[in-house]
Each structure stands twice: as structure tokens, then as C-alpha cells.
Amino acid sequence: MKTKLLMACAVVALPLLLSSCGSSDSAAAADTAPSVSTPSVLVEDAWVRTTTGAKDTTMTAAFMSLTNPGGSEIKLTSATSPVAGTVQLHEMAMKDGKMVMREKAGGIAVPAGSHAHLAPSGDHVMLMDLKQPLKPGDEVPLTLKFSDGSSHDLTVPVKKFTEEEEHYHPSQTPTPAS
Amino acid sequence: MTGGVVALSNQPVPAEATPSRVVSPYGDHQPAIAAPTPKHAELVALNLLSSTDRAALGRLMRLWSTDIVALTEGRPPPGDTAPELAVPNTALTVTVGFGPRVFTRPGLTAYKPSGLDDLPVMRHDRLLPAWSGGDLLLQVGADDPVSVVHAVRRLVADAAPFARPVWRQTGFWNSTGPDGKPVTGRNLFGQVDGTGNPAVGTPEFDATVWADGPEWFRGGTTLVVRRIKMNLDTWDELTRSEQERAVGRKLSTGAPITGTAEHDELDLDARDADGRLVIAENAHARLSHHSENDGRRIFRKGLNYVHDTGATRESGLIFLSYQADVAGQFLPLLTRLDAADALNEWTTTIGSAVFAIPPGWHEDGWLARDLLA
Ligand code: HEM
Ligand SMILES: [Cu+2]
Secondary structure (H helix, E strand, C coil), X not given: CCCCCCCCCCCCCCCCCCCCCCCCHHHHHHCCCCCCCCCCCEEEEEEEECCCCCCCCCCEEEEEEEEECCCCCEEEEEEECCCEEEEEEEEEEEECCEEEEEEXXXXXXXXXXXXXXXXXXXXXXXXXXXXXXXXCCCEEEXXXXXXXXXXXXXXXXXXXXXXXXXXXXXXXXXXXXX | CCCCCCCCCCCCCCCCCCCCCCCCCCXXXXXXXXXXXXXXXEEEEEEECCCCCHHHHHHHHHHHHHXXXXXXXXXXXXXXCCHHHCCCCCCCEEEEEEXXXXXXXXXXXXXXXXXXXXXXXXXXXXXXXXXXXXXXXXXXXXXXXHHHHHHHHHHHHHHCCCEEEEEEEEEECCCECCCCCXXXXXXXXXXXXXXXXXXXXXXXXXXHHCXXXXXXXXXXXXXXXXXXXXXXXXXXXXXXXXXXXXXXXXXXXXXXXXXXXXXXXXXXXXXXXXXXXCCCCCCHHHHCCHHHCCCCCCEECCEEEEEEECCEEEEEEEEEEEECCHHHHHHHHHHHHHHHCHHHHCEEEEEEEEEEECCCCCCCCCCCHHHHC
């Protein structure tokens, strides 16, 4: 994925990367009982990067905006798609002086009353072991599961990504979190 | 969290609520057609790549539909590389069209709207390929030129796997009076231009503009784009009354020279003391009037343009005409004007293109789905 940390999303004010996700996410997931009326996360402007023209056509990423209108943090905990053998939640991190992607421990947090932007160079949903090429304008089913027990079935458009290929798909392989 | 997903804070809150300038992207018709002419607009014609078959065109329309919804609502479309340029309340609209050649592609030949053909070259035409033809049309309008160029940039970028731009035209129009009220607007000759149009919302408008077939095209229309150079230098040599005689309307208010108010009917039979027609035989408003054309009407929406090359300026009108049927309504009018119009002395058409404008779509759909799904 990206070797440079570019801006890529409008919101600077948000605590996007929570560095210490040590506190167990399963605890958070279990903690969903209260406030029945709490609305779930809104998912907007989701898209998947095309594999057309990519060096490695077995994987790509999905991006989107998540909005949490409720009063307590909700996490994106997992995702699945019939087009991918494996789907992971990824973040970008510095490793040996380079930005690399790795699995995000504990999922992607959407703070209470705020947003999380999944964007190139930031957190993303990684689609791996793709079963077919994804052409621009194709539509990919994607299911997101959240820590409040909700899940979202999306149909996500495939788009060409205008940033330079090399920023996005360097030759090194992903570093899965241990 | 009023401002959508991007702007959370640090945007000054206006003291009074300003009226929403968001034009819904949804509807039975593409929304810009019946909306007021935008202050700023850009038209882009694109040619399909040879690899873009019917299925691929469908994929592009789905992508554009998503983009159009986001852009008109003032949000960056998915994957926007300059998301801060997407702002709400600019009355942004996007209109998409298909040129005649689209209907020569496999799987689409049976669906061509009748009469959708490139116009024959007129005697006064001096057409340049650089301003003519095209397989797809994007027309983007807004109150603000930054929003226009941003939307065009996104839409053209997302079309890159499918189609390549062949011409672009930028224009402007002022349809707001000094008191903030809507007015017809003026072209660069100084004429009030658009008065004779059928009024939006009338049966006359609907009958003039909306096509009722083929099935997929019901609620669609066709658009003629003519880039018409206007010779302001020789026009300015005329007296005011010569200028008014060329059209048959007054420069001050746009009223017929036989009347007093802009929307007064033209009196095409009125004669002066010497028995001569007050609105001349070759006056533009007479020759193009529906009563002189077997009732044929069109719906015109011009954009002024200037095109500078070094210190040299070319001025003109991006003449836009909507009608249900190009061959049945527009072409006879054009032929008549080409033969006799007084305005021909100061105008030269240098570009020409024709597009089918698919009907609008609703929240569960996308552009031209009934043709391409
Ligand atoms: C640069 C070129 C042109 C200029 C400057 C121009 C200007 C005008 C003006 C000032 C009017 C009177 C006000 C109004 O009703 O809008 C008018 C009317 C009209 N023009 Fe043009 N025009 C041009 C080209 C054309 C062309 C190419 C066509 C069609 C082939 C056309 C069709 C009409 C029609 C249908 C009317 C309305 C007549 C009526 O019903 O009263 N015009 N034009
Ligand atoms: Cu990744």
C-alpha cells in the first residue's frame, strides 16, 4: 500500500488513529447492552479501488466514511465480501522508516458523535485473495460488522484511483499484525 | 453534524439561515433542464474508448450517478483527491447526454431516439472539428466556477477507464436582476435572450421538451449545442434601431418593437405608415416564431462565452436548445434561419453537436438504467 503518508481526507480534527488499542475490543463488543435508542453507525461514500492496471491484482482496498451519531464509541470490528477470500481491517504504520499497512488490532474506532474516514493512506478495509478482477464501475457486496452488534450490507462501486500507483502498491508485502 | 461527513466544526455558522441551494439530483427528468440557467457552466464532450461496450457504459453511468449525488449535495465523491473543493449550496447540477454514435454500438442500435442525428452543415456554418460531435456530454453548472471545475475534474477522472474528452466549452449567464429577482438574462449583443421560450411548468413546455419514446427515453429530451461566434466589432457599428430591427425586439426591455413589455406578444402583422412590416421579413424573432414554423417550438438556454488567444478575444454564444425531437423541431427552424435570418451577418456557427439526454433517475436507480442494465 502507501509508502507516504498523504493527507487524503478532509478531517484533521478527528483522533483517527488510536495508538493504544490494548484495551480488549471484545470487552467493548460485549458492552453494547445499554441505551436501546442509540443509533448505529452511518456508512457513506464507500468505494473500492479497481484492480485494472494494478501490479498485484489479488488484493485491493475499500474506503468509506463512518459517522457515529450516538453517545458512545462504536468500532468497525470485521468485514466480509464474496469477492475476497480474506478481508481484514488495516491501518498504516511506520516501520523501518517506511509506511506499511498492517492489521489494525481491535478494529477501527468511530468516536461518539464523530467520524472515521477510511481513505487511501489511512485505515482501510483490505480485500485479499480476490476471486475475480474488479473493473471500474463493478459493484462489490461488502458486509461490515460493528461492536454494537449491528451489521451493514453495502453494494460498493469500484473506481479508478487517481493517485500514483506506486504510492499505493509498493512492492513489499503486507505485514500482518501478530 | 449538519454539514455532512466532511465539515464538522471550524466553519463559521451564518447568522441567518440561508436558503438551500442544493438542487436534488433525482427526479423524472435530469434536473438542470427546467432549472434556471446557471451562472457558470462547463460542457465537456467525450468519445468512448473502443473497449467501452454497452456493459462498460452501464458501469460508467453507475459511477457518474454516485458522483452526481455526492457533488450536488456538496460532498466529495468517493475517492476525491481534492475533497475540500466539494462545498454545498452552490446550486450545482450535472446533465449527461449520449451522442448519436453511442447508438451504433452493439446492443444499442435498436434504442436510438428518432431524429437523433448530427445536423447537416448549414450554408453559413464554419464548423471546426475541435468544437463538434462527441459520444458523451457532461454539462455542469453552478453559482460558482470553482465548484464547476471541481465537479468536471472528478467526473472526467472517473470516466478515464471508459472515455476521453474531445472538447470543452465554458460559459456564463446572469439571470438575476440587480434587485435579486430572476430575469431572462442577456447575450453579448446586449439582447434579452430567452423571452420567447415556452414557460417551465406549462403543457407547452412539456410538449416541447420531453420525449415520450422509445420506452427507456420517456422523460428524456435532446440537446443541440451550437457554438456561435458573434462579431461584436461589426455589430457595434450599427445604430441601435438597426440592431433592434435585426431581431424585432427592443434592446432596453426585450419587448417586441410592436409592444411595451418584455412578454407582450409579437405583432407580426403590424405595418408602419408606409405599409412596411414593423417586424421585418427577415427579423430573427419573426423567422423563428412558432406561428411562422407550423407551431414548432424549442427551449433555448444560452451561455455567453469568450475565448482569448493572447490579446485577441472571440465572443459568442454557446447556444443550447432542448426539444423532444431534433429532426422534427430544431432542424426546420435552423434551416429557415440559415436561409434568411438578419442576424447571420454578425453570427457564425463554429461548433455543432447533438445529444440524447436520458430521463432522470430516483434514489434506487441510476442514469439510463433502463437502457443499459
Ligand atoms: C448567436 C446566435 C443567436 C442570437 C444572438 C439569438 C438571439 C435571439 C434573441 C435576442 C431573441 C429574442 C428574444 C427571445 O425570444 O429569446 C431570439 C429568439 C429566438 N431565437 Fe434566437 N438567437 C440566436 C440563434 C438562434 C438559433 C440558432 C435558433 C434556432 C435554430 C434560434 C431560435 C430562436 C427562437 C425559436 C426564438 C424565439 C422566437 C419567439 O417565439 O418569439 N436562435 N433569439
Ligand atoms: Cu491494506
